[in-house]
Amino acid sequence: MDKKLFLEKTIKDLKVELESPDQRIIALYQIVDKLPKNINELFEQLRVVTDTIYPNLEKEINVKDYCKILLLEKVTIEELKKIGITNTKVIEIIDSGVSITLEEKEKKLIKNFAENILELIKIKEELENQAHTIAEKTYPTFCSVTGTKIACQMLVIAGSISRLSRMPSSTIQLLGAEKSLFKSIKMGNKKTPKYGLLFNHSLIINKTKKDKGRIARFLAGKIVIAIKADISGKDLRKELSEKISKKIKE
Amino acid sequence: MSIKNLIRADGNFYTLDLNTKEKRLWEPTRSKVCAALKKGVNFLPIKEDSIVLYLGCAEGYTCSYLSDIVEKGTIYGVDLSPHSMQKFVLLCKERKNLVPVLFDANKLEDYDLLKGLKVDVIVQDVAQKNQVEILNKNALLFLKPNGYFILSLKTTAISQKNTRDIIENEIKKLEKDFEITEKRRLDPFEKKHMIIIGKKK
Numbered sequence: 516m517d518k519k520l521f522l523e524k525t526i527k528d529l530k531v532e533l534e535s536p537d538q539r540i541i542a543l544y545q546i547v548d549k550l551p552k553n554i555n556e557l558f559e560q561l562r563v564v565t566d567t568i569y570p571n572l573e574k575e576i577n578v579k580d581y582c583k584i585l586l587l588e589k590v591t592i593e594e595l596k597k598i599g600i601t602n603t604k605v606i607e608i609i610d611s612g613v614s615i616t617l618e619e620k621e622k623k624l625i626k627n628f629a630e631n632i633l634e635l636i637k638i639k640e641e642l643e644n645q646a647h648t649i650a651e652k653t654y655p656t657f658c659s660v661t662g663t664k665i666a667c668q669m670l671v672i673a674g675s676i677s678r679l680s681r682m683p684s685s686t687i688q689l690l691g692a693e694k695s696l697f698k699s700i701k702m703g704n705k706k707t708p709k710y711g712l713l714f715n716h717s718l719i720i721n722k723t724k725k726d727k728g729r730i731a732r733f734l735a736g737k738i739v740i741a742i743k744a745d746i747s748g749k750d751l752r753k754e755l756s757e758k759i760s761k762k763i764k765e
Numbered sequence: 766m767s768i769k770n771l772i773r774a775d776g777n778f779y780t781l782d783l784n785t786k787e788k789r790l791w792e793p794t795r796s797k798v799c800a801a802l803k804k805g806v807n808f809l810p811i812k813e814d815s816i817v818l819y820l821g822c823a824e825g826y827t828c829s830y831l832s833d834i835v836e837k838g839t840i841y842g843v844d845l846s847p848h849s850m851q852k853f854v855l856l857c858k859e860r861k862n863l864v865p866v867l868f869d870a871n872k873l874e875d876y877d878l879l880k881g882l883k884v885d886v887i888v889q890d891v892a893q894k895n896q897v898e899i900l901n902k903n904a905l906l907f908l909k910p911n912g913y914f915i916l917s918l919k920t921t922a923i924s925q926k927n928t929r930d931i932i933e934n935e936i937k938k939l940e941k942d943f944e945i946t947e948k949r950r951l952d953p954f955e956k957k958h959m960i961i962i963g964k965k966k
Contacts, residue, residue: 518839518857518864520878525854525865532847 536653537676543646544667550639554578554632561628564621568614575604579636582629656741659752660734660759661716668712680742688713688735718763733762778802780833789830793954796827797890797917800954806947810886810913810962814838818882818907820870820899821890825853825863831888832860841884845869870899874906883909892919897938904942908965914943917951918959928957942966 532538558578565585573581583598584590590609595601617625647663654676658666672690673679679687689696691711699707709728713719719730737755744751778799779788793800802809811817814837822828822842832840842857843866844850850867857863868876870891884907889900900916908914916939920931939945945963 521864521866522854522857524878525850525867528867529847529851529854533851 536649537670540646540649540667541671541674543642543649544671547639547643547646548668548671550635550642554635554639557628557632557635561625561632564625568617569608570613572605572608575602575608576600579633582633585629586626586633654742654745656744656749656751656755657738660738660741660755661713665712665716672712676742676746680746682739684732684735684739687738688731718759730763734759780830791830796830797951797955797958797960798827798831798888798915800951800958801949801960803954804949804951806949806960806962808947808962810915811835812838812885815885816883817841817886817888818884818903819843819888819890820903821892822853824849825856827890828853828863829856829860832862835862838862838885839864841866841879841882843868843870843873870903871895873903879907882907885909885912887912887914889914889916892922894923896922897935900939901942904965910965912965914963914965916961916963918961920957920959932959936961939963 555578558581562573569584572584576584580598580600584595584600584605587594587598592606595605646667650663650667650670651658654666661669669679669687669690670676673682682690689708689711690713692708693711695708698704710719710731713731713734714727716731716734718734719727722730737759741751741755778791778793780791781788791799793803798809811831811834813835815835816838817831817835817840819828819831819840819842822844823846825842828840828842839862841864842853844853845868847867850865853863854865857865866876866879873879887900887903887908889896889903891899893899896916896918900914904912904914918932918935920928923931923935936945936948939961942965943963944966945961947962949960951958951960
């Protein structure tokens with residue numbers, strides 16, 4: 516047996532599998548899922564210092580705008596409008612006169628910290644965009660039925676597209692709700708979950724409780740068809756969207 | 766290259782790296798073969814010139830130590846995961862007697878390059894529901910008439926029921942084709958595991 520032949524073949528097989536688009540999406544999206552936790556932890560530590568300057572400000576605006584306010588040289592109404600903040604309560608808090616004044620050195624350190632958090636948020640958005648563009652290019656039908664975000668999350672849980680394509684529709688309906696499903700089976704409880712990741716789907720989120728289960732079951736069946744169409748290279752976007760809109764009108 | 770046999774000192778297991786002339790410690794919590802040696806297995810069938818088929822090599826922690834024992838033979842490492850096989854390929858370039866095979870251990874008859882291969886020892890380390898079946902299948906294909914096998918049985922992969930019943934059941938299946946020479950639980954190092962060594966009838 517020649518060792519060189521084995522080495523060449525395994526390296527060739529390796530690259531085919533690791534460079535496939537579904538593996539790239541999974542690798543990128545695993546970071547996207549975990550980064551928000553780290554950003555929130557850092558933001559809490561930043562607020563230990565800045566809470567005495569702007570008390571209760573974090574209840575009015577999100578993390579991104581909070582960091583942008585910290586970066587300003589002088590906080591006035593005009594400057595705030597330039598960033599795009601028009602909330603009147605923010606101006607009230609800033610003008611209230613409760614805030615303490617810091618030394619120049621401390622202000623610089625806080626600004627550096629806020630800049631780093633803004634950078635992390637930017638990296639997360641870019642990674643998400645990159646994963647979405649790959650997904651929309653390679654699996655157009657699947658993404659149009661579920662929405663790109665849910666499609667990526669399903670890929671991460673399944674592990675690969677070939678594994679996802681072999682799943683029955685009942686498994687796909689409950690993907691992401693494994694914990695509550697096994698809990699209900701173990702306890703002998705009659706209430707099993709009706710939807711997992713599909714809960715955030717734009718067609719399901721604003722329906723009544725009875726309709727949610729029905730539409731989730733119907734959508735899961737269509738998702739199975741969409742994945743299989745993508746793998747075989749067909750484009751069923753029009754047909755599937757017509758069928759779904761027809762069913763929802765009923 | 767590093768070539769030197771096992772050295773037994775103060776109860777731990779070492780191999781000697783000739784390049785750096787340093788001893789490498791073999792940890793029983795990371796390798797099931799080492800855990801079996803530490804529990805007092807009398808007879809390990811791997812010799813200087815034997816050819817080994819290792820199913821489920823992963824990143825090659827155990828394989829790197831076995832390759833120290835097998836000076837003149839070769840070890841074929843089989844694994845399915847491409848990510849861990851990437852690290853195994855790096856190890857293969859370092860050591861002359863390791864050969865990588867990226868394939869499913871269930872369907873090894875489809876791999877063209879392995880056709881006509883006969884080995885002395887099969888090490889089965891794939892924790893699947895059909896662990897014994899995988900061993901039987903590969904033993905029919907590749908094992909020499911008087912060849913040995915080493916099976917590390919993970920009972921939780923089969924079912925969550927009583928471990929003793931599962932082990933008895935699996936041993937009954939094995940005794941059709943094999944003659945079992947030794948079996949040992951790996952309790953402090955690996956929970957609910959058993960290592961079984963045997964010979965082809």
